[in-house]
Amino acid sequence: MDLKERHQQAIAGVVPLETPLEFDRGEGSYLIDRSGRRYLDLMTGIAVNVLGYGHPAILEALQKQAQKYLHLYNGLGYQDIVVEFAEAIQAITEPGYPVYFGNSGTEAVEAALKLARAATGRAGIIAFRGAFHGRTYGSLSLTASNAKYRSAYEPLVPMVYHVDYPAPTRLGLTSEAALAHTQQQLMTLFADEIDPSKVAVIVVEPVQGEGGYVIPPAGFLPWLSELCQKNGILLAVDEVQSGMGRTGRWFAYQHANIHPDIVILGKALGGGLPISAMAARKDLMARWAPGTHGTTFGGNPAAAATGLAALKVMHQEHLVERARDLGAFALDALKPLQDLPGVVDVRGLGLMVAVEFEAERGESMVTAVMEEGLRRSMIVHPAGLRHEVIRLMPPLNIDQAVFEAALKELVDIIRGVVGGTH
Ligand SMILES: Cc1ncc(COP(=O)(O)O)c(C=O)c1O
Numbered sequence: 001m002d003l004k005e006r007h008q009q010a011i012a013g014v015v016p017l018e019t020p021l022e023f024d025r026g027e028g029s030y031l032i033d034r035s036g037r038r039y040l041d042l043m044t045g046i047a048v049n050v051l052g053y054g055h056p057a058i059l060e061a062l063q064k065q066a067q068k069y070l071h072l073y074n075g076l077g078y079q080d081i082v083v084e085f086a087e088a089i090q091a092i093t094e095p096g097y098p099v100y101f102g103n104s105g106t107e108a109v110e111a112a113l114k115l116a117r118a119a120t121g122r123a124g125i126i127a128f129r130g131a132f133h134g135r136t137y138g139s140l141s142l143t144a145s146n147a148k149y150r151s152a153y154e155p156l157v158p159m160v161y162h163v164d165y166p167a168p169t170r171l172g173l174t175s176e177a178a179l180a181h182t183q184q185q186l187m188t189l190f191a192d193e194i195d196p197s198k199v200a201v202i203v204v205e206p207v208q209g210e211g212g213y214v215i216p217p218a219g220f221l222p223w224l225s226e227l228c229q230k231n232g233i234l235l236a237v238d239e240v241q242s243g244m245g246r247t248g249r250w251f252a253y254q255h256a257n258i259h260p261d262i263v264i265l266g267k268a269l270g271g272g273l274p275i276s277a278m279a280a281r282k283d284l285m286a287r288w289a290p291g292t293h294g295t296t297f298g299g300n301p302a303a304a305a306t307g308l309a310a311l312k313v314m315h316q317e318h319l320v321e322r323a324r325d326l327g328a329f330a331l332d333a334l335k336p337l338q339d340l341p342g343v344v345d346v347r348g349l350g351l352m353v354a355v356e357f358e359a360e361r362g363e364s365m366v367t368a369v370m371e372e373g374l375r376r377s378m379i380v381h382p383a384g385l386r387h388e389v390i391r392l393m394p395p396l397n398i399d400q401a402v403f404e405a406a407l408k409e410l411v412d413i414i415r416g417v418v419g420g421t422h
Contacts, residue, residue, distance in 0.1 A: 051313060125200060241267055
């Protein structure tokens with residue numbers, strides 16, 4: 001049996017494959033298949049491999065920790081590596097916010113929901129349409145980017161409400177009108193369905209990830225933050241995809257100069273190993289009774305070591321600023337696509353870069369771009385509610401000349417797809 005057949009026999013089909021590639025290893029920004037062919041990886045394990053593959057600092061940190069021990073339950077005793085990692089997270093999020101560690105993005109979202117209900121004594125939760133927060137029951141109850149994630153599993157967690165995210169192209173509105181629309185929806189929700197005094201938390205992606213790299217109007221997060229403060233509602237920002245320097249600030253919420261009550265982290269946090277975190281205001285954490293939540297693997301010391309190593313490299317090599325600059329360059333390179341028929345929008349914040357196609361033919365165009373990308377040895381990933389968006393999330397240390405060449409190639413591919421030659 002070849003690998004494809006063995007996979008089909010051995011692995012659950014619920015996770016469909018995006019490509020027919022058979023991987024052997026990674027090197028820097030490249031993935032190499034079993035025949036030795038090299039592919040430029042512009043999706044980095046869905047925004048995880050922030051320094052690409054095989055970074056020596058990450059490997060060294062992993063080996064050093066592996067020689068001590070690979071795992072200890074965080075509730076067993078004091079561990080320097082875990083504390084140092086939490087301190088490093090505090091230094092780039094909100095100073096003084098204690099950190100709770102999990103393994104995956106969804107677990108960090110679950111932790112945020114539990115903390116919010118426990119600390120406020122309120123049950124209501126508000127999220128946004130187009131959001132993706134994960135696939136376990138709590139986070140799934142917030143996820144609203146595609147009915148297929150939810151339908152087979154209902155009923156979900158009660159007292160979760162959704163309003164439209166201020167997504168101009170999705171709503172077909174200008175930026176100002178999209179913001180006014182969302183504001184109106186929240187006011188209507190408070191008037192008609194749930195009094196704000198019953199709402200524990202509003203959970204928001206500062207840039208919607210799976211939803212299509214949607215950047216909200218500049219006034220959105222400051223307005224939301226003020227609304228929450230006025231009503232005693234906690235504001236939780238889900239930075240699982242947009243965090244760790246990718247947008248040109250450590251966290252996307254920092255572009256808006258707000259101070260959320262809860263910050264949710266995952267994906268790139270571990271430099272390639274699975275670890276997630278939820279940092280929250282000290283007084284909230286103090287109201288979270290010891291023993292009422294926890295996990296076996298959360299805060300795994302090997303993942304803390306690799307995450308810390310990745311963070312140090314990002315500091316030393318100024319990769320956050322680099323993400324900002326490379327992102328601006330990418331936008332310039334891709335902007336001319338916006339004039340093509342079939343392309344709705346080219347947008348980005350740092351190295352979260354997206355090209356959106358018209359809704360009707362979007363999915364087939366995106367598939368064609370991905371297939372032609374593969375033929376040209378380049379891996380790109382879809383996004384958007386109907387897979388009408390191509391998203392780029394390269395490693396933050398990608399070689400500039402390589403990235404420039406890839407962008408040129410992508411422009412050529414998209415012109416071909418739109419013009420019907422690919
Ligand atoms: C914004 C956001 N939150 C949460 C998650 C869930 O993370 P995980 O897949 O690690 O559970 C994702 C995953 O794509 C995400 O993009």
